Amino acid sequence: MGPRGRKAPQEQQQQPLSAFLAWMRSSGISWDEGLMSIEEDVAEGCSGVALGVRAKRQVLEGELLCSIPKSAILSPVTTAIAALLEEARIGHGLALTTAAMYEAAIGPASKWHPYLRSMPPREYLPLFWGEGELALLQGTELEGCADEDRTDTSHDYGAVVAPLVAQHPGVFPAARCRLEDFCAAASWVASRAFYVDALHGDALVPLADAFNHKASVVALGKGYVVGEVADRRGRDGSGTSSGSGSDSGSGSDEEGESSEGDGGGSGSEEGGSVGRGSGSGSGAESSDEGSSGDSGGGSQEPGGGFEAVGGGRPVILSSSGAAEWERDGVNLRLEIGICSVDDGGGGGGGNAEANGGSDGSGGEREAEEGPASSGQDDGPGAARGRPAKRRRGGPQQQPPPPPPAATGRLEIVAASAVPAGREIHNTYGEHSNAELLRKYGFALAANPFDSVTLQGGALVEGAAAALGGGGEREARRRVRWLRTHSDLLDQGSEGDLSALPHGRVTPELFALLRVLGAPAAEFDTWRGLADALAGPTGANGSARARTVDGVALAALLDGQDSGSGSEEGSEPAGGDSDGGSDQQEQQRYQARAVARRFQEVAIGGEAAALWTRTMAAALAAAIAEREARYPGGSSLEGDAAELARWRGGGRSEHAAAVRGALQLRVAERTLLQQAARAAQQLLA
Incomplete structure (x- = not known):
């Protein structure tokens, strides 16, 4: 039946x-x-x-x-x-x-x-x-x-x-x-x-x-x-x-x-x-x-x-x-x-x-057909599956019996x-x-995982302007270097070039800015991203790796030629070997996972020594370009006031949509404002 x-x-x-x-x-x-x-x-x-x-x-x-x-x-x-x-x-x-x-x-x-x-x-x-x-x-x-x-x-x-x-x-x-x-x-x-x-x-x-x-x-x-x-x-x-x-x-x-x-x-x-x-x-x-x-x-x-x-x-x-x-x-x-x-x-x-x-479905998961991934891998418009080859003959009126419970x-x-x-x-x-x-269908007022993507082109243009005379030619030279030694400017990598809450950026964005904004004499000595992310040469002639919370910046870049074999889930050298209960070990293991999840680079602050004025100027220019995309005449303060008026504004679909959109705009613009202020402090 x-x-x-x-x-x-x-x-x-x-x-x-x-x-x-x-x-x-x-x-x-x-x-x-x-x-x-x-x-x-x-x-x-x-x-x-x-x-x-x-x-x-x-x-x-x-x-x-x-x-x-x-x-x-x-x-x-x-x-x-x-x-x-x-x-x-x-x-x-x-x-x-x-x-x-x-x-x-x-x-x-x-x-x-x-x-x-x-x-x-x-x-x-x-x-x-x-x-x-x-x-x-x-x-x-x-x-x-x-x-x-x-x-x-x-x-x-x-x-x-x-x-x-x-x-x-x-x-x-x-x-x-x-x-x-x-x-x-x-x-x-x-x-x-x-x-x-x-x-x-x-x-x-x-x-x-x-x-x-x-x-x-x-x-x-x-x-x-x-x-x-x-x-x-x-x-x-x-x-x-x-x-x-x-x-x-x-x-x-x-x-x-x-x-x-x-x-x-x-x-x-x-x-x-x-x-x-x-x-x-x-x-x-x-x-x-x-x-x-x-x-x-x-x-x-x-x-x-x-x-x-x-x-x-x-x-x-x-x-x-x-x-x-x-x-x-x-x-x-x-x-x-x-x-x-x-x-x-x-x-x-x-x-x-x-x-x-x-x-x-009981079918193989390989060889999928259907729409290509939309801009966001897990967005709503992306179901995948493999359609059946059409059989000849009249339509089947009843499906085969169901599978076992x-x-x-x-x-x-x-x-x-x-x-x-x-x-x-x-x-x-x-x-x-x-x-x-x-x-x-909702957005959060406080979301530590929020991010706003900055355009690679805007970052390059900002760096060219900051480099002064001959800046455009120098910027093009560095772009060629980046395309040879990394995928940071590839189309599929743009989402990694993001500003993060409270004046932080992704390691990928920092690495890009580092290459675009380094002094020419230093840039000319680099053979890869590992060199770009290394610190100043010590007395013994060896370069000391730049670190964030004790982790080498190069180790935070997945898939780049940084020479890092670090993997997020791997046990760090010198890991917990001191025994202790299973519960304590599990907690320590998870605590390290949390720390690794937020290995971001601050704009200035404790990381001020890692930044140059050219890097800060390029970042500020890209943020300004991003902010200019919002509706003309709008502002963070205006969006926040409008959101406050819609809170508690009913359970209708329209009210939910307006609240969600305004919350997204307020959160994004707040994040951009924090990043812009941090960049301006480096330029002051």
Whole structure:
């Protein structure tokens, strides 16, 4: 019997939340009702039903909060059209988005109907914004992103999903499987889905996505790796062992660890059209607006936590006891960890390595087709999958029988203590405000992971002007040197040339400025970036490496010819060999991960000796060019005043969009102002 022929459950005459809670209990999802409550409107300013999780009493580190059987998650493997998706060779985020669209379309006949009803009809991402709302993004990191996302989503639907719907009229209710329905499902995937394990891939996980976001450093214990990363390495042939360990999931795929799928968060690594990289990390903390942002559950970029592989047991992602968790007034500790547990059944193994080779759709993950990555790897317009080769003959009316029931479960544990009455957060990854707004629909007032990209061309022009007579020719010479010895000016590297909060810059931006602004006599002696980042020659004739917090600058540049073999997750020389308890060692290991996450270069201040006037002038010019892109007549002060007027301005989609756009602009312009002031002090 096909999916639409299943006997529909009796429609419950209940409000969405009460129906959802009843459905979770009947589906085997359990939570400690004496410890936590699931509430509406915990996060303010959200469209639709904004769920959140609050501590009813003091939550202790290591306490089990809830358990979710994998049979209750919505994935390309558990959906009623799983076999059809596999036959059509549709995988990854595109498969999940298609499954979510289908399950929503069949209404009460869907196993997940109460769960889907608990969500807003759509997460109001920039993908859906009107022209007036999009105009507020002028000059920001997200300018133009909505057009990219719409193009990608329309392509996915038209090239893959619409033909599938037309080919199976007896399965898909066409009137509820239109492009707008696909976009709504894609917004759920972008903001809620996360990687579960090698069998399921990215999935929507009831209850896990009710934990709202807070900025946190994603630092796993020593000896554990993010499940998705282990799976990817296994498929790439590089192999990994459960003891190889990644101590930090930076929250972004670019950093190679967890961001988009740090094993369990909400968010899919490749998301559905609108959520190619959804994910909500694992562990979450809270920020002033982190959970109050305009997004209900949010995706975990993974989304809902991490599947940590190692030791064959659930992993507590301990973060207490580290002194480095405070950053710019924000507590960066993880609050929850999501662990994948294999019950020994064979269907939904919790160890990604044990299942490595298969993705959530049952198809191979290589040779993907579909739209090329949009400007942002994990933005909403980027579902990937591989369409089926069309078969000849009449349309198939019913899909093949569904796959065996999934086994195993996800357990959510407290990674750090949470006081009674406080909201319990997840973290969706170490995301900038632009990433948060694009994928989850909100931005944070205080976000230590925020950044603003500066244009390489503007930096070069600023340096040319500062170099004086013959400056343009000299700047061109240095650009040629940079292209020979680095990829700092390559198109794909521009995002690394960023200003950071509180007058700091990325090591990549500092290295570029160093080359552009060094005295000619010194520049002419360099043979590579390692020389550029070395300090003055000592009495013995050897150059002393320039350092930031004791770490050589050259070691902070990934992929450059700096000669550094340092890797973020590696054990530093002279590491902890002094014994101590396992818990203490885990805490020290994670503390180092936090320190490494923020190896940035200050503009002046304690790093003033590293800067020249030419470097500062080039930076100031690029910042001025960036600030000029915002709407004419606007200012940081004006944007901040307008944002204050919109706070508490209702739960409408429009209000959420305006708040998100203004918060993004205020945060970006504040960051640029801080960097400009620091540069001007060097020029004074």
